[in-house]
Amino acid sequence: MTQLDALLSSLARERSTGALRIGRNGTIFLADGRVTYMECSQTPGVERLLSARGVLSETKLRSLQAEEGGCDRLLAEGAVTPGELQYAVLGVVLDAAFFLLPVTGSRPKFRPGERHWLGGQWYFDVAGLVRECARRRAQLAEAWPSADMDTLPVRPVTRLPGHGVTLNRIQWEVLVRADGKATPVELARQIGRPCYPVLLAVRRLAAAGLLELPEPPPERRTGRRATAPEAEQKLPKRAARRPAPAPRADTAGASSLGPATTGDPTDLALLMRLKKALEELS
Numbered sequence: 001m002t003q004l005d006a007l008l009s010s011l012a013r014e015r016s017t018g019a020l021r022i023g024r025n026g027t028i029f030l031a032d033g034r035v036t037y038m039e040c041s042q043t044p045g046v047e048r049l050l051s052a053r054g055v056l057s058e059t060k061l062r063s064l065q066a067e068e069g070g071c072d073r074l075l076a077e078g079a080v081t082p083g084e085l086q087y088a089v090l091g092v093v094l095d096a097a098f099f100l101l102p103v104t105g106s107r108p109k110f111r112p113g114e115r116h117w118l119g120g121q122w123y124f125d126v127a128g129l130v131r132e133c134a135r136r137r138a139q140l141a142e143a144w145p146s147a148d149m150d151t152l153p154v155r156p157v158t159r160l161p162g163h164g165v166t167l168n169r170i171q172w173e174v175l176v177r178a179d180g181k182a183t184p185v186e187l188a189r190q191i192g193r194p195c196y197p198v199l200l201a202v203r204r205l206a207a208a209g210l211l212e213l214p215e216p217p218p219e220r221r222t223g224r225r226a227t228a229p230e231a232e233q234k235l236p237k238r239a240a241r242r243p244a245p246a247p248r249a250d251t252a253g254a255s256s257l258g259p260a261t262t263g264d265p266t267d268l269a270l271l272m273r274l275k276k277a278l279e280e281l282s
Contacts, residue, residue, distance in 0.1 A: 009126055009127070016110070018115075035123070035126060040100050094194070154174060155211060
């Protein structure tokens with residue numbers, strides 16, 4: 001358990017209400033010891049997610065944020081339903097928790113009584129958030145053991161390593177938007193999605209051989225014997241450079257998140273559109 005985890009657990013036991021500011025990294029809002037919202041400097045907030053989906057402009061949402069009872073007015077105007085707003089808050093909080101909870105070295109400051117303008121749409125148990133963050137880290141490691149791809153620009157390969165590929169919706173959006181300059185976090189902001197699903201999509205695309213992989217550090221190219229962690233990071237990269245004839249970018253949940261492809265002429269048209277989109281972005 002990190003220092004921040006311990007502090008949050010203490011606030012939860014005391015049923016505290018207020019805002020826990022973690023330096024410039026973000027803010028955690030609590031009500032009666034339960035998390036109601038999280039803001040993170042690295043991840044998109046609800047305002048960005050809703051505006052990217054065409055619900056309301058960010059300017060309009062920020063004006064509502066500044067008003068008393070802005071959340072009630074947002075729902076009363078009918079641009080977003082209570083369920084849609086709760087779902088957006090869910091994605092934002094889980095996303096921010098993934099980036100904020102491992103933070104160390106900062107001096108959190110708690111401000112009693114402070115609330116987020118969207119607070120109360122969803123409540124999160126602190127212990128549950130910690131468990132979910134651990135599950136997500138394990139899922140990322142299973143998809144692709146190295147974190148190299150998380151912070152580097154996303155660069156699709158110029159040629160498919162096989163005759164067909166199955167993509168889910170987020171993987172498709174990542175490949176279409178990838179310009180060789182934007183990192184996964186930047187792509188998440190562009191397409192209006194939480195960062196974690198984009199990170200997972202990028203790692204699975206890398207494992208399927210659909211992304212250019214970073215060059216190893218100079219010491220790895222000099223013939224120096226690698227240490228154990230270095231050897232572990234080499235393994236997935238070698239595997240990805242010799243992919244199977246027909247890789248699947250996502251083997252679980254593809255049908256629920258986007259249409260699956262099977263190698264028929266429809267797939268060819270899909271891949272041709274993908275190729276054309278990547279050429280236009282390059």
